[in-house]
Structure formats: structure tokens, C-alpha cells
Amino acid sequence: MTLITQYGLEMDDGIFKYNLCGMGKIGPGGFFTDVNPSLCQLLGARRSTLLKQPAKAIVSAYDAERFERLLRVTKPRRQPVRVNLQTRSGKVIPCLSAIIDVRPCGSTGVQRLLQVHTLAMDTIADTNIVCEPPVSTAEQHAQLGNLVHNYPGIIYRCSFGTQRILEFVSAGSKRLTGYKPIELDKFETFDTALIHPADLENVQEQLRFAFIRETPYNLIYRMVRKDSGEIWVRDQGQGIFKDGELVACEGFINDISDTHRLGLRFAHQATHDELTGLANRRQFEQHIERSLAQAKVYGNIHTLCYIDLDQFKLINDSVGHRAGDELLKHVAVLLCSKVRDSDVIARLGGDEFGILFTHCPLERGRVIAEKLVREIGGMRFPWENSMFEVGASLGLVEINPQSDSVSSLMSCADVACYAAKDLGRNRVHVYEMQDVELIKRHAEILHVSSLREALENDRFKLYCQPIKQLDGLGNVDAPPKHYEVLLRLSDPKDQLILPGAFIPAAERYGLMGAIDRWVIRKVIESYERYFKGDSSIQFAVNLSGTSLSDLSLLDYIRTLLGDSSIQPAQLCFEITETAAVQNLQNAVEFIKQGQEMGCPFSLDDFGSGLSSFAYLKYFPVNYLKIDGGFVRDMATDNNDRVLVAAINEIGHIMGMRTIAEWVETDEVLDSLRALQVDYVQGSAIGKPIPLDRSSVVGL
Structure with missing residues (x-):
């Protein structure tokens, strides 16, 4: 799509009417005398409405004065300028605008013409402006005919x-x-x-x-x-x-069939767990909310069940998370086969599931839950040369007219499940009031005392995972220069605890800000101790949503950098797409100030949210990390490959370097080479190792 920039070009009504650029003829006093359908479409306004107002009325207040100056000049400017249009609803649309004089066919006079071309995402790759040479009317008709035919x-x-x-x-x-x-x-x-x-x-x-x-x-x-x-x-x-x-x-x-299918897939991902196909936590809580409303209005009784697998961590740690994923899918199939179609099953996260037994009294729900315990306990999960036993702890709570809220019901079911574990696992426990004190005591010990003590006594440990660059030939043989910093917690028995087990508690009790500061300080101390003078190495540090709202953290980082030899460009901060969107205004400001300091930023898990592409333009990050959920199976799943290719292309168009995480096989690596992704990370590239010189140099 092009804007006409040739002064005095002869122009017939067909070019004006069918042009995909928005066009408006401007008469005396700056009022529109005619507008084409594309301009009406762009502004969402009737033609009759636009003809009653001056041209400047469609421009945002910020650009109004500059636009009026363009209208007043004797010979309009030929080169397009950036102008923001504003619809009647207040939506601002970034556009390229040109104002020129053209000659209507068969006339010796001139007509002032406004042209606008939207800079929306779907046209982001087509913003080069072409100056058209003057052509005859016959040639124009021929060109228009070819355009229509092709x-x-x-x-x-x-x-x-x-x-x-x-x-x-x-x-x-x-x-x-x-x-x-x-x-x-x-x-x-x-x-x-x-x-x-x-x-x-x-x-x-x-x-x-x-x-x-x-x-x-x-x-x-x-x-x-x-x-x-x-x-x-x-x-x-x-x-x-x-x-x-x-x-x-x-x-x-x-x-738009392909776009429609992708839209359906994104909509499904917003409400379902990708691994098991079950409802996700958000969708599950919406079902609970409807059931709670039914209970309060009609007196209906339902039962909420919370399930936690008892042997999942053993399987995951022993034979890897692929085996863990297969176990979760087996359990999901089992649960679906044992409940009614009217019941709702969800994966709540990790190895936790939820079931909403609709129109089901508590005692009947308990009978069903005990059958599920026996069914899951009878499972034998084979993997390679090993056979694993599986168990589950189930917590139940009744949904009745006296129930408080969705969050309280979920909390009560979680408490009951914890009690089932505490009483010996592989059993059902119904929520009772005395459980609250038991769980509260355990939570206070685990979530507050242990985490604060870990901060005070440096029981957190830093690990790192290499992020290797694919060169022009797609090779990853060169030594890595980029590492993502990972956090582990060492318990009193020196067993390492992964972040998924303590980060939710740290977020719930407001400790994430302190943990983020600890990590940043320790990364810089590790650089001074092990890597001082190596300006080629870069560390990516994850920041929580809490830290994105704390601009004082930037002062803390600035002070640490000033007291060390590490350069700001060597410290990259990773923020997740979810945290960035939830803290949109604060995240944008944090990124802006951090980049002014010299620190690059990376947007992690991109593509996991329904509105990913809509929000991307707000985050001027340096790196775009493609959600591993798409990367992991892209060698065998064409839909995943298409999504990875789309994210990679959009990232490159917007000037970002792309990183594919969860690269676990050579087949996936080959697919990423073909797409020309910039960096790769995952077990096929290198596993997490302690952050020290000997470990890193040995990679």
C-alpha cells in the first residue's frame, strides 16, 4: 500500500473511491467535501458525519496544531508525516499522513487531498513510502484493473x-x-x-x-x-x-481461516491447561462461582474436591519432567473416565487437580472421592525401565447457601487436602474448622520463618543455565556468553527446593521484593568473585511483579553497579509477560528507567497469554523469550511451529532478539535453526549448574 506523493497528479474518482488508503478532499475553510470508504472505515464514522466537520477534527489534540500548519501552507508538503487520528470513541490510531494537490480528471483546477495510512500491527512491515511518477488516466485504469484482477x-x-x-x-x-x-x-x-x-x-x-x-x-x-x-x-x-x-x-x-483457527486456539489456551486439555484454574473458579450463585439463589448443594498427587515429585526428579508430564496426562484421563459429564475437572497447577461435583451432597462426593483415591492408588506408571506407584491426597468442602466466596472455598479445599497429606497421604479428608489452626501453624513455619531465615542466612543458592547464540549457520558450538540466573532454596537437610515450591508463598507473604534484591546483590558479588574483568559475559535475572512496582529498586541497582566493576549491559532483567501486563504502567516505566541506566530487558514466556501481541508494542524490550510450551513440541506439532515462527518474525520486525526456551531435543533445535531464532536455551543446550567460575567455564 502506498501514499501518492506526486504534486499535481491527475486523479479520477475510481482511484479515490477504491483506494485502500483513507482519503479526504478538503475544500475552503478546511472542511471535507468528500471522503472515501477507507477513511470512514478507519474512523468508524458515517460519511455524512465527516462531511459536516473540518479535517482537523479527526486528528488527536496533541497533533492538531501541527496538522493545521500543514493545511495552511501554500504548497502542501509531499513527504508523509506521523499523525495520530482519533475516532469518535476516543481511540487513537497512529498513521502516516500526506497532504497534496491533485487535478480531478478533465479539470484544470487543483483539489487538496488528505491521505492517511494506518501504522497498525497488521501493516507494520509495510511503512515504506513510495513516490509515484505521474501516469496517464488510461494507465491508471489499467493498473486499477490489474489490481482488482490479481x-x-x-x-x-x-x-x-x-x-x-x-x-x-x-x-x-x-x-x-x-x-x-x-x-x-x-x-x-x-x-x-x-x-x-x-x-x-x-x-x-x-x-x-x-x-x-x-x-x-x-x-x-x-x-x-x-x-x-x-x-x-x-x-x-x-x-x-x-x-x-x-x-x-x-x-x-x-x-481469515488461519487467523480464525489461531484465535480459537488462543481462546482455548486462555481457559484450558495445554498439557492435559482440562480446564485451567481461572476457568475452574468461574464454574465454582456459578455453582455458588446457584447455591445461594436456589439452595443447590455441590462438592468441591482438591487433589494433590503424592509421588509426582519423586517421578519428576528421578526420570525427568517428560515422565512427569505423561503421568499428569494419565491421571487426567483417569479422572475424566470416573466422573459424570456434568462435573468439571481442572488442572490447578503442578501436580494439583480440582473437581467440581455439581448437584452432589458432601457425603455422596466423599464416596466418589474415596473411589478416586483407590483408582489412582492402583495405578502403576511405567517409564523406561522403571515402574512407579502413584497416590493422591484429596480434600473436600461442601458448596452450600452459607458458603462465603470462591477464594474461601478453594482455600478450605486446599486446607483439607493438606490435612490428608499430614495424616498419612493417599486418603480423603473433609474440611473441618479445626484444620485451619493446623494449616496456619504449618504455613507460618514454612512460609514465613523458613523464608526469612533463608534470606538472613544465605540459604538460597544461585544456579545458571546457558543461553547460546545461533550463528548465521545455525551452530551452537561456541562457548556461551549469556546465562539465566536460577534460584534454589537449601532446606535444613541440604536438599535443594525448586522455586515452584516456595515462590507462591513468598508472593503471598510479601517477600518477593526482598528475594529479588538478594538475587541481584549475589549475582553482582559472584561476578566480582569469579568473572571480574570478563566484559563479554551477561546474566539474566528474573524480576517479580512486585519489583516492577518498586521504582526504588532501580536506585538500589544503580548503587550496586556503582560499587562494582560489572557494566550495566551485563545485567539483563527478565520479566514475565503475565507480570508485565498485570503491572502495565509500572512495568513500562521500570523498563524505560532501567534501559536509561544501560540495562537490557527480556520479556519471558511470551505467547502464554491471550492478548500477547496486543500488549507487545508497549514493552520496548531487547529480548523476546518464546514460551517453552510452544517450543518443546514444535518439531512434531505444526501449530506450535507456526506460532513460534510468528512470534520470532514479529520480534525481529520490532527490533528484538528472540530466545527459544525449553529446547530439549536436536529435532527442536533443527526447527529453530530453520526459523533463524537468535538464541536457544534448554536441556539440549545445557542444564542448570551452580553459579561459579569452575562450573561455567566447564560448559
Whole structure:
């Protein structure tokens, strides 16, 4: 898509009307005398509304004065400038804008023309401005004809009776629907010819609404192909009015099937656990909320069950997390086979599951839960040359009209599950009030005293995992220069505890800020002790959401850097996508000030959230870490490969280096080479090791 920048170019109505750039003709006093459908579509406004207002009214207040100066000059500026447009709803749209004088066909006079081209994400790679040489009217018509013929979608014009009746359809109909343009003549109407019957009524209702308001329409529906196959399309167009009467409509249709499938997948990921396919915690709590409302309004009784596997850590530590993942999937299948379709099963995280027994009294729920304990306890999980026994502890709580809230119900079920573990595991325990004191005492000892004591006595340990760069040939043989710093907790028996076991408690009791400061200080001390003078090494330190809201941490980091020989560029800070989005304003400010200090930033687990791409533009990070959930199986899952490729390409377009984590096989590494990902991390590259000179040099 290009903006016309040739002064005095002859321009006919077709170029103006069908141009994908937003265009507006400006008359005396700076008011619009005509606008094309693309500008109406961009602003979400009626043509009649825009013709009643000055051109400057569509520009944001910040750019209004500069825009007025452009309008006042005798010879308009040819080169496009950045201008923010503002819709009636207040949404700001970044655009490139050019104001030139053109000659209407057959006229010796000139017409001042405003052109705008959106800089939205879907056009981010197409912002080069091309100066068009003057061409004749005949050449313009030929170019327009070629454009219409070669357009991959459908360009159409319909007259309008009670439904849309085709007058013109481009050659793209063959590519999209299998029908040649001439074949569509046999159908009475455009809508009944192509639109899926289940979508037809909704499409016609949206069209009626758009035509009544005289606004552009933007429809998404299923189109039925000649071979009876179905595709998802986006249909965008505008009604044509004469003397206030609707006489026709014109628009274009594009195939969005791939985008639609990705959208469905992202929507599914937002509510389901990717590994097991079960509902996730968020979706599960929404079901509990509905059941609680039913209990309070209608007196219904339900039972909530909290499940914790008893042997999961042993299996995970003994034969690796792939075996652990397989066990979780086996348990998920078992649970689904033992409950009713009306019950809700979820994976709550780690080795924890939840079941909502709907319309089920507590005693009946207890009978079912005890059967589940026996079924899980009877499992024998084979892996390679080993056979593992499996067990589970289950906690139950009744949902009744007196129940308080979703969070309190989840807490009570968790307490009951903990009590089942405390009483010997592999059993069911029903929530009782006296459990609260037991759990509170254990929680205070484990969550507060132990973590504070670990901070005071340096019982946290630093590990690191190499992040290796793929060179131009896709090789990773060179010694690593980048490491992610990982945290471990050493218990009184010198057994290492992984972060998943203590980070939730640290977050709950407000200790994450102190832990983050401890890690940063110890990383810098380790550099001074083991790596002093090595300016090529870089450490990536994870920051919690709590720290993103603490700008005083930047002063703390600045002081530590000033007292050491490590350079700011050697200290990269990783923030997760979830923490960044939840603390959006604070995160943006923290990143800005940190980068001004000289520290790079990395956005971790990118792609795990539904709105990932929408938020990416707000975070000017240096590195983009692709969520390992997509990377791990991309060699065998084409959907994962497509997502990794998309994230990698977007990262590169936005000037970010990309890092693929969870690289565990050579096949995945080969796939990443082919996509030209910049860095790789995972067990196939190097396992976590203690952060000291001898370990790191030995990699």
C-alpha cells in the first residue's frame, strides 16, 4: 500500500473511491467535501458525519496544531508525516499522513487531498513510502484493473433489493470459493449463494444496522465453497446511497481461516491447561462461582474436591519432567473416565487437580472421592525401565447457601487436602474448622520463618543455565556468553527446593521484593568473585511483579553497579509477560528507567497469554523469550511451529532478539535453526549448574 506523493497528479474518482488508503478532499475553510470508504472505515464514522466537520477534527489534540500548519501552507508538503487520528470513541490510531494537490480528471483546477495510512500491527512491515511518477488516466485504469484482477480476495459490487444482488465480482472468487465470477450469476442473491446458512441471519442483521446508520460494515462469517468446504472470511464494505436511498454496496472479502483457527486456539489456551486439555484454574473458579450463585439463589448443594498427587515429585526428579508430564496426562484421563459429564475437572497447577461435583451432597462426593483415591492408588506408571506407584491426597468442602466466596472455598479445599497429606497421604479428608489452626501453624513455619531465615542466612543458592547464540549457520558450538540466573532454596537437610515450591508463598507473604534484591546483590558479588574483568559475559535475572512496582529498586541497582566493576549491559532483567501486563504502567516505566541506566530487558514466556501481541508494542524490550510450551513440541506439532515462527518474525520486525526456551531435543533445535531464532536455551543446550567460575567455564 502506498501514499501518492506526486504534486499535481491527475486523479479520477475510481482511484479515490477504491483506494485502500483513507482519503479526504478538503475544500475552503478546511472542511471535507468528500471522503472515501477507507477513511470512514478507519474512523468508524458515517460519511455524512465527516462531511459536516473540518479535517482537523479527526486528528488527536496533541497533533492538531501541527496538522493545521500543514493545511495552511501554500504548497502542501509531499513527504508523509506521523499523525495520530482519533475516532469518535476516543481511540487513537497512529498513521502516516500526506497532504497534496491533485487535478480531478478533465479539470484544470487543483483539489487538496488528505491521505492517511494506518501504522497498525497488521501493516507494520509495510511503512515504506513510495513516490509515484505521474501516469496517464488510461494507465491508471489499467493498473486499477490489474489490481482488482490479481487481488487474492474478492472485490464486489451488489445492487440492493431485499438482499445483496451481485453486479460485479472479481476473479478472486475462483481462488476463494471455487466459483468463477460467471458461475455466480446463476444464484439469485450474493448472500444465499455463499454465506453459511447458520450465519446468514446474523450477517443480514448486521448489514441492516450498518445501512441504517450509513456506516461501513465489517463482517466475519463462514463462506461455503463450491466443493462444499467451509472457510472463514472477513467481509468489509460500504453502502452506496442516492438521494438518501440505499442503491448498492461495495466491498472486499478476505480469507481469515488461519487467523480464525489461531484465535480459537488462543481462546482455548486462555481457559484450558495445554498439557492435559482440562480446564485451567481461572476457568475452574468461574464454574465454582456459578455453582455458588446457584447455591445461594436456589439452595443447590455441590462438592468441591482438591487433589494433590503424592509421588509426582519423586517421578519428576528421578526420570525427568517428560515422565512427569505423561503421568499428569494419565491421571487426567483417569479422572475424566470416573466422573459424570456434568462435573468439571481442572488442572490447578503442578501436580494439583480440582473437581467440581455439581448437584452432589458432601457425603455422596466423599464416596466418589474415596473411589478416586483407590483408582489412582492402583495405578502403576511405567517409564523406561522403571515402574512407579502413584497416590493422591484429596480434600473436600461442601458448596452450600452459607458458603462465603470462591477464594474461601478453594482455600478450605486446599486446607483439607493438606490435612490428608499430614495424616498419612493417599486418603480423603473433609474440611473441618479445626484444620485451619493446623494449616496456619504449618504455613507460618514454612512460609514465613523458613523464608526469612533463608534470606538472613544465605540459604538460597544461585544456579545458571546457558543461553547460546545461533550463528548465521545455525551452530551452537561456541562457548556461551549469556546465562539465566536460577534460584534454589537449601532446606535444613541440604536438599535443594525448586522455586515452584516456595515462590507462591513468598508472593503471598510479601517477600518477593526482598528475594529479588538478594538475587541481584549475589549475582553482582559472584561476578566480582569469579568473572571480574570478563566484559563479554551477561546474566539474566528474573524480576517479580512486585519489583516492577518498586521504582526504588532501580536506585538500589544503580548503587550496586556503582560499587562494582560489572557494566550495566551485563545485567539483563527478565520479566514475565503475565507480570508485565498485570503491572502495565509500572512495568513500562521500570523498563524505560532501567534501559536509561544501560540495562537490557527480556520479556519471558511470551505467547502464554491471550492478548500477547496486543500488549507487545508497549514493552520496548531487547529480548523476546518464546514460551517453552510452544517450543518443546514444535518439531512434531505444526501449530506450535507456526506460532513460534510468528512470534520470532514479529520480534525481529520490532527490533528484538528472540530466545527459544525449553529446547530439549536436536529435532527442536533443527526447527529453530530453520526459523533463524537468535538464541536457544534448554536441556539440549545445557542444564542448570551452580553459579561459579569452575562450573561455567566447564560448559
